[in-house]
Amino acid sequence: MSRNVDHCYAYPHPAVTTDVVVFTIRDERLQTLLIRRVGPPFEGCWALPGGFLDIDEDLDRCAARELREETGVADLYLEQLCTFGAVDRDPRERVISVAYFALAPAARLQLKAGDDAADAAWFPFHALPPLAFDHDRIIHTAHERLVSKLDYSTIAFQFLPETFTLSELQRIYEILVDAPIDKRNFRKWALAIQQVEETGELRRHGSHRPARVYRLTDRNRITYLK
Amino acid sequence: MSRNVDHCYAYPHPAVTTDVVVFTIRDERLQTLLIRRVGPPFEGCWALPGGFLDIDEDLDRCAARELREETGVADLYLEQLCTFGAVDRDPRERVISVAYFALAPAARLQLKAGDDAADAAWFPFHALPPLAFDHDRIIHTAHERLVSKLDYSTIAFQFLPETFTLSELQRIYEILVDAPIDKRNFRKWALAIQQVEETGELRRHGSHRPARVYRLTDRNRITYLK
DNA sequence: TAACGATAGTGTATCGGTTACACTTTCGCA
């Protein structure tokens, strides 16, 4: 593909990256995964996991790969969010970033530092540190998308572990919308949409009545309601 | 920015393009704007208007510019849709395409052939010719987005000319959802959402009672309902 | 071992927005 190199002179190509906003719920809060940058620009600053697209790599794969390399996180729900391409968003060169957002249950996320990143850590969404590039905007766009999808999809079910109780599911929704939800109405809804089924087991968790345990009927698909 | 050229050898950059799906309603049908390609690949084939991103140009501006250059169409509602980056979507080199979709009233769209395109023409959405690249997929993604936004936004109002009657507005919705709509319910809804105001004029159009003429309260914004 | 604290689990009545539905008005034209 020598033609590509020729074009660099006639028509310079921008760099293309993917950046991933990973959300999870842990410690009763919505949290976001960030990595600390090791090199310039924004050295030492927190940023989204992500990086340059390989020339023979799909966009989706690039997002999954960078996430895995930098944080050890794999196999989660990944959806393309939006593409950011302001001319001055990277001081080095022109960079087009295809942003993704990802959701996963807290338990599945085993962090480990990769080669590109000195460190990876979770931050509460409502207490983010200063971020590199335009990553603050990207995260807030992802959050808007997440919240708006709560209304008409089962996207929030991606935060659930393999098995769960209805109270745990309700708590996820309460954290996301930041408001209490009526227990009876919530259960009526959760059982009506046919996305969960009983495992038959009970879960004991303290000195009170044990809860029925459920699982998702289809872990790998989010459903659009109405 | 000589660094960019250096990178072409170490880390080859993909080309970045924008492609625009323009919808309008004319002749009682949803139609899409296509251009006929003058050079290879897909020479003579119909394709979406669009082209390569200038290195110092915003993505949005690129989409608007390519549209203007190739079709003479300007000043319409433009929204980023999705980014397509399959490895083999362009046989020449790796190309990442940031797709946009645009809506406009039929009257404002004066077509003229530009330099990149031999010809530009409208096609009914339900009778599209074979298309270059993955443009068929892009158009159908755009259509899905359009239809889903009908439910919760005033996006369809972008098809309206400066002034219009409620029957004309209703007709737009009927064409888009491809089903008849109850007149009284539609008018109740249209007047309740506070997006239109009477001009005070009447429009005579045939041998029957003249219709009240309306305009949008805010042409430049689409509103999200509920 | 009985009382208590804590979470699980359950049904009904009301409200509000959505839908279904038919006739009168006003024009142009024959």
Add this chain to the structure above:
DNA sequence: TGCGAAAGTGTAACCGATACACTATCGTTA
């Protein structure tokens, strides 16, 4: 002046969403 054709108008039924309070079952402790 009567006829065809689109403009314009209100009410009742329906249905999904909401508000709301008590019993069940466990572990712990007095």
